[in-house]
Amino acid sequence: xxxxxxxxxxxxxxxxxxxxxxxxxxxxxxxxxxxxxxxxxxxxxxxxxxxxxxxxxxxxxxxxxxxxxxxxxxxxxxxxxxxxxxxxxxxxxxxxxxxxxxxxxxxxxxxxxxxxxxxxxxxxxxxxxxxxxxxxxxxxxxxxxxxxxxxxxxxxxxxxxxxxxxxxxxxxxxxxxxxxxxxxxxxxxxxxxxxxxxxxxxxxxxxxxxxxxxxxxxxxxxxxxxxxxxxxxxxxxxxxxxxxxxxxxxxxxxxxxxxxxxxxxxxxxxxxxxxxxxxxxxxxxxxxxxxxxxxxxxxxxxxxxxxxxxxxxxxxxxxxxxxxxxxxxxxxxxxxxxxxxxxxxxxxxxxxxxxxxxxx
Amino acid sequence: xxxxxxxxxxxxxxxxxxxxxxxxxxxxxxxxxxxxxxxxxxxxxxxxxxxxxxxxxxxxxxxxxxxxxxxxxxxxxxxxxxxxxxxxxxxxxxxxxxxxxxxxxxxxxxxxxxxxxxxxxxxxxxxxxxxxxxxxxxxxxxxxxxxxxxxxxxxxxxxxxxxxxxxxxxxxxxxxxxxxxxxxxxxxxxxxxxxxxxxxxxxxxxxxxxxxxxxxxxxxxxxxxxxxxxxxxxxxxxxxxxxxxxxxxxxxxxxxxxxxxxxxxxxxxxxxxxxxxxxxxxxxxxxxxxxxxxxxxxxxxxxxxxxxxxxxxxxxxxxxxxxxxxxxxxxxxxxxxxxxxxxxxxxxxxxxxxxxxxxxxxxxxxxxxxxxxxxxxxxxxxxxxxxxxxxxxxxxxxxxxxxxxxxxxxxxxxxxxxxxxxxxxxxxxxxxxxxxxxxxxxxxxxxxxxxxxxxxxxxxxxxxxxxxxxxxxxxxxxxxxxxxxxxxxxxxxxxxxxxxxxxxxxxxxxx
Numbered sequence: 001x002x003x004x005x006x007x008x009x010x011x012x013x014x015x016x017x018x019x020x021x022x023x024x025x026x027x028x029x030x031x032x033x034x035x036x037x038x039x040x041x042x043x044x045x046x047x048x049x050x051x052x053x054x055x056x057x058x059x060x061x062x063x064x065x066x067x068x069x070x071x072x073x074x075x076x077x078x079x080x081x082x083x084x085x086x087x088x089x090x091x092x093x094x095x096x097x098x099x100x101x102x103x104x105x106x107x108x109x110x111x112x113x114x115x116x117x118x119x120x121x122x123x124x125x126x127x128x129x130x131x132x133x134x135x136x137x138x139x140x141x142x143x144x145x146x147x148x149x150x151x152x153x154x155x156x157x158x159x160x161x162x163x164x165x166x167x168x169x170x171x172x173x174x175x176x177x178x179x180x181x182x183x184x185x186x187x188x189x190x191x192x193x194x195x196x197x198x199x200x201x202x203x204x205x206x207x208x209x210x211x212x213x214x215x216x217x218x219x220x221x222x223x224x225x226x227x228x229x230x231x232x233x234x235x236x237x238x239x240x241x242x243x244x245x246x247x248x249x250x251x252x253x254x255x256x257x258x259x260x261x262x263x264x265x266x267x268x269x270x271x272x273x274x275x276x277x278x279x280x281x282x283x284x285x286x287x288x289x290x291x292x293x294x295x296x297x298x299x300x301x302x303x304x305x306x307x308x309x310x311x312x313x314x315x316x317x318x319x320x321x322x323x324x325x326x327x328x329x330x331x332x333x334x335x336x337x338x339x340x341x342x343x344x345x346x347x348x349x350x351x352x353x354x355x356x357x358x359x360x
Numbered sequence: 361x362x363x364x365x366x367x368x369x370x371x372x373x374x375x376x377x378x379x380x381x382x383x384x385x386x387x388x389x390x391x392x393x394x395x396x397x398x399x400x401x402x403x404x405x406x407x408x409x410x411x412x413x414x415x416x417x418x419x420x421x422x423x424x425x426x427x428x429x430x431x432x433x434x435x436x437x438x439x440x441x442x443x444x445x446x447x448x449x450x451x452x453x454x455x456x457x458x459x460x461x462x463x464x465x466x467x468x469x470x471x472x473x474x475x476x477x478x479x480x481x482x483x484x485x486x487x488x489x490x491x492x493x494x495x496x497x498x499x500x501x502x503x504x505x506x507x508x509x510x511x512x513x514x515x516x517x518x519x520x521x522x523x524x525x526x527x528x529x530x531x532x533x534x535x536x537x538x539x540x541x542x543x544x545x546x547x548x549x550x551x552x553x554x555x556x557x558x559x560x561x562x563x564x565x566x567x568x569x570x571x572x573x574x575x576x577x578x579x580x581x582x583x584x585x586x587x588x589x590x591x592x593x594x595x596x597x598x599x600x601x602x603x604x605x606x607x608x609x610x611x612x613x614x615x616x617x618x619x620x621x622x623x624x625x626x627x628x629x630x631x632x633x634x635x636x637x638x639x640x641x642x643x644x645x646x647x648x649x650x651x652x653x654x655x656x657x658x659x660x661x662x663x664x665x666x667x668x669x670x671x672x673x674x675x676x677x678x679x680x681x682x683x684x685x686x687x688x689x690x691x692x693x694x695x696x697x698x699x700x701x702x703x704x705x706x707x708x709x710x711x712x713x714x715x716x717x718x719x720x721x722x723x724x725x726x727x728x729x730x731x732x733x734x735x736x737x738x739x740x741x742x743x744x745x746x747x748x749x750x751x752x753x754x755x756x757x758x759x760x761x762x763x764x765x766x767x768x769x770x771x772x773x774x775x776x777x778x779x780x781x782x783x784x785x786x787x788x789x790x791x792x793x794x795x796x797x798x799x800x801x802x803x804x805x806x807x808x809x810x811x812x813x814x815x816x817x818x819x820x821x822x823x824x825x826x827x828x829x830x831x832x833x834x835x836x837x838x839x840x841x842x843x844x845x846x847x848x849x850x851x852x853x854x855x856x857x858x859x860x861x862x863x864x865x866x867x868x869x870x871x
Binding site for chain 1: 675696699712715781
């Protein structure tokens with residue numbers, strides 16, 4: 001009984017202002033209830049802005065995919081070597097780290113923050129894993145140390161942002177310097193050469209069945225896990241809510257501080273894993289590895305449609321964004337342009353894509 | 361009175377102003393006149409159309425119909441800047457000062473005296489600000505070089521007034537200027553007197569009638585978007601004003617409640633608040649809420665309503681007192697604790713605190729129950745969707761589908777989404793903080809009905825904070841009246857009370 005007072009509930013002067021009494025029993029199946037929604041007269045439709053052309057809307061929603069397609073088609077037309085499995089495996093190998101980190105970065109940015117320290121985490125984690133694997137011979141131990149560093153760095157970032165109430169831009173800018181400095185200091189800027197074959201083959205330098213790069217397999221695993229976490233787990237809901245409106249999320253009982261800390265920890269973990277993957281592929285770890293890479297990761301995420309203001313974004317989008325940047329770099333090299341042109345074109349594409357995707 | 365006998369005795373005149381918003385006719389043809397050098401109070405209950413009217417004068421909203429004359433010439437402002445350039449300024453409730461600039465810099469913001477090369481000449485800036493203070497003989501309780509962030513709210517209000525005067529304002533609109541004042545009230549009255557003498561006209565919006573009768577020359581009362589009367593203050597008293605404000609409404613939707621007399625029920629105490637104190641806003645407030653009961657709390661702005669609501673939900677820390685739920689003392693550190701205890705809050709600012717506007721209706725409602733339907737870390741979306749749909753259909757939320765973003769809903773439907781978000785959890789105690797502000801008449805009536813429905817089975821209780829007296833009268837079993845942070849009255853027979861009676865009570869005039 002939802003209406004215990006019966007039909008004589010209201011006494012009012014003007015009839016049309018009376019609330020509608022017919023209400024459906026709310027016991028039907030989901031399908032029935034949803035059908036009811038559609039038949040409901042909706043006044044809100046007029047409020048919505050429907051002036052946009054549908055085609056343009058689709059283009060805006062999937063701008064990363066469109067750009068990705070355009071890039072692939074363009075390069076294929078200019079160079080037959082571009083459209084080969086070997087070349088795509090190559091792109092995948094190079095983009096693997098960016099994609100891995102883009103997964104974490106998507107969560108950090110959707111929750112309303114930013115992490116500039118990822119490339120430094122990557123380099124220090126690579127150095128530590130190299131040193132440990134050479135000293136102990138244990139690949140597992142090396143991985144554990146590297147991931148431990150990632151968790152520690154992420155936890156520190158997260159706690160400084162939430163408990164210390166320092167903007168994440170500043171916290172991670174500081175952390176970027178600290179970790180890079182440590183990576184330099186740990187060997188006095190000398191690279192660590194890695195001879196352990198298990199280590200090579202576990203993360204980077206191995207093709208499964210002779211053709212499928214293992215680093216891509218790792219990355220696919222990370223992508224699936226991240227997507228599930230952000231879409232199907234309660235943590236994902238909290239991440240979106242925290243970034244969408246931290247005050248409303250808090251008023252709804254979401255532990256916003258813990259949510260933010262967790263995003264930074266995941267980010268640190270994935271950055272460290274990327275560092276191990278890179279050291280493994282190169283058979284060496286260098287303290288200068290990945291300088292400037294944090295900006296590529298952020299660019300990939302934004303290109304994929306994630307809002308820098310938080311609350312909006314997907315893992316899939318970020319992957320497409322990362323692949324676009326990777327493909328662009330690869331294609332320009334194949335066409336014989338140097339790195340300077342790559343930077344220029346990449347910059348242009350990012351600005352153009354964001355320009356198309358912006359609302360209104 | 362020494363107004364020039366020009367075209368008319370009024371410096372501003374509004375004729376037949378009409379304005380409607382989706383679902384609400386806010387103004388239905390209002391006339392308003394303003395004399396030079398008068399303090400003219402604009403009175404009316406919440407939603408009567410006061411702020412819509414002044415926002416039209418200020419060029420924030422555009423009128424649908426009607427004419428506006430300034431010094432006998434017709435004007436139509438498209439933006440607040442245009443209104444300001446015609447000598448009209450408004451001090452908003454939400455102040456618009458830059459916190460890290462000092463007082464003088466704020467007063468002359470955008471019009472700083474500049475020297476060669478376009479650089480600001482700070483010496484002249486302070487000189488000009490000082491000259492302004494002298495011109496109006498204002499005793500300012502702060503220094504011109506104080507940063508605004510170090511000032512109290514009341515002091516900020518004085519800075520705002522100075523800022524308006526520096527633009528040569530001839531008409532000044534003050535919206536609830538004393539709501540948050542304690543110490544600075546007298547400075548404000550003094551400033552108003554000086555301005556009057558210098559021929560500045562003031563439109564004064566306030567709910568404190570005693571103050572209005574003391575400092576204003578004329579009053580205009582609005583009710584449901586219609587002007588009830590304009591009168592000289594010397595022929596009025598508080599009773600007459602209240603009568604004018606609360607008289608018969610055009611669109612009141614009231615209903616007959618079948619009320620069980622409190623004594624007929626077995627009373628089970630749900631919430632007990634003992635001697636609650638919140639820093640300098642609320643003092644030793646005690647009350648209780650029983651199962652199956654709607655308890656109203658009302659009072660003027662600044663009486664401590666919102667502070668109590670936020671403290672009970674764990675947003676604001678409490679300085680003293682105890683909160684007991686179901687006979688157990690609550691230790692409150694954050695809303696997570698109170699939600700666990702079965703408390704829910706529909707906050708005052710639904711856009712900032714209630715909703716993630718950029719997210720869908722479904723996400724918003726689901727957010728409160730996500731944690732309860734998780735299996736191995738996996739959200740059971742099917743179950744949650746069904747729960748969400750039940751609320752959408754029960755509350756008759758008008759939305760084309762569940763994926764509609766909350767920002768595209770009307771105010772009333774947004775409020776229902778916030779309500780639905782908590783109803784899915786079936787809270788023991790629902791706290792509503794000004795839930796009917798800014799929603800249309802129909803949504804208001806529906807909301808009141810849902811509140812009665814909720815407590816019908818006696819499994820929960822509602823604490824209803826509102827300054828809309830009809831909310832209290834139509835919905836509540838008991839009502840508390842707050843005045844300056846203390847409970848001054850408790851009424852058990854709310855339904856039979858007239859609005860007039862209650863309005864007198866919130867003025868602090870205990871009958």
